[in-house]
Structure formats: structure tokens, C-alpha cells
Amino acid sequence: DTGVSQNPRHKITKRGQNVTFRCDPISEHNRLYWYRQTLGQGPEFLTYFQNEAQLEKSRLLSDRFSAERPKGSFSTLEIQRTEQGDSAMYLCASSPTTSGAFNEQFFGPGTRLTVL
């Protein structure tokens, strides 16, 4: 399967702990996005990378959140000092930059975070 992969699929943690999620995009996709989705809502944008450069961050991304894409391939999203309000599905998506498919974002299965 050459789709977007995310690990872990599920994470349960206690309030105050740090967590890190990983996303592997579709091979050769230059653009990588992180979204967060809570129950009954559509995904909300968090941040966006083109290759290794983080080009846009949402106001939702507080100081406790940090994302990296060090070599322009996989990406990590870290949440420090987790709070119960961080409980959500964290989605990663990638897209190519070739013409004709410039804007289409393909999503991974998500990481479900539960903060106790």
C-alpha cells in the first residue's frame, strides 16, 4: 500500500504527558499537512510543510504543539503537557505539486489521541 501512513493509530495518555505522532506521506509528495478532528466536526487545519519548510501554522497550534519534517519526507507532531482538550483524531495528508493534481490532499488513517 503506497498511501499515507500514520503511527500510532491509537494513543492513550495521562494529562501532562508528552506525545509524538509520525506521518509518512505518499512517496514523492512534496506537501504535507496536519489536521485535527473532533467528534461531529470537520477536520481543522494545524500546519503545512513544503519539503522540509513549515510554511503555515494555524492559531490552533499553541506553544505546546510542534511539528517537524527534517528531511522533507516523514513528519512528526509533538504535543507537550497534554490536556484533556487535546483529545481528538490527528490527521495527516499529503499532496503532489505536479500540474493537474496540485490541490488534491490524500489523508492517512489518523491517530486517535485520548487524554485521561
Place this chain on the structure above:
Amino acid sequence: EDQVTQSPEALRLQEGESSSLNCSYTVSGLRGLFWYRQDPGKGPEFLFTLYSAGEEKEKERLKATLTKKESFLHITAPKPEDSATYLCAVQRGSTLGRLYFGRGTQLTVWP
């Protein structure tokens, strides 16, 4: 502020009963409108991209259309396997790639 509103929130159809889902948007400089399907506990699955008013795209029992203010997802003769949440999203020309999603329409098709 940019807004994407989907209606209805939930829709129950009998197998074979055609219907339409609505996505209305207020966004400056629309670059594209996207439809996704999402099954419970999974990530959204890409369906269509529409770029300009009057454009239509089809895939199996689904047909998406776009006007200057809204988009419709028409479902013809649905089957139980079409049951899912359908998400609409827009992309602005002034932003680099973020999608603005609606809350979705939860579709249930019963036999």
C-alpha cells in the same frame, strides 16, 4: 470570515432513493472545492475537486456540481455501502494549501 456549511446534518435514505447533499460556502478567491467521504474511525477519502462554476464530475453513483455559492453532491440509486459522512472543503487562492472543512453530512442508506 470564511465559512463552509453543509446540509442536512444527517440523511437517511432507502436503498435506491436518490437525493442531494448541499455545501454552501462564503470564501474570497475560491481556488477549489473538494468532496471527501469519511467512514467511522478512518481518514477522509478523496472523491472530487471542482474548480469553477458550472463544472460537474461523476464517479459511480455520485455526481458533484458547483455554482458560485454552493456545491451539490447528487447520489443516484444509493446502496448501503454508500453510508458514510460526506465532507465538503474549500481552498482559497491566497493560502498555500489549507482546506476549510464543513461539519459533514452523515448519510445512512438502509436496505
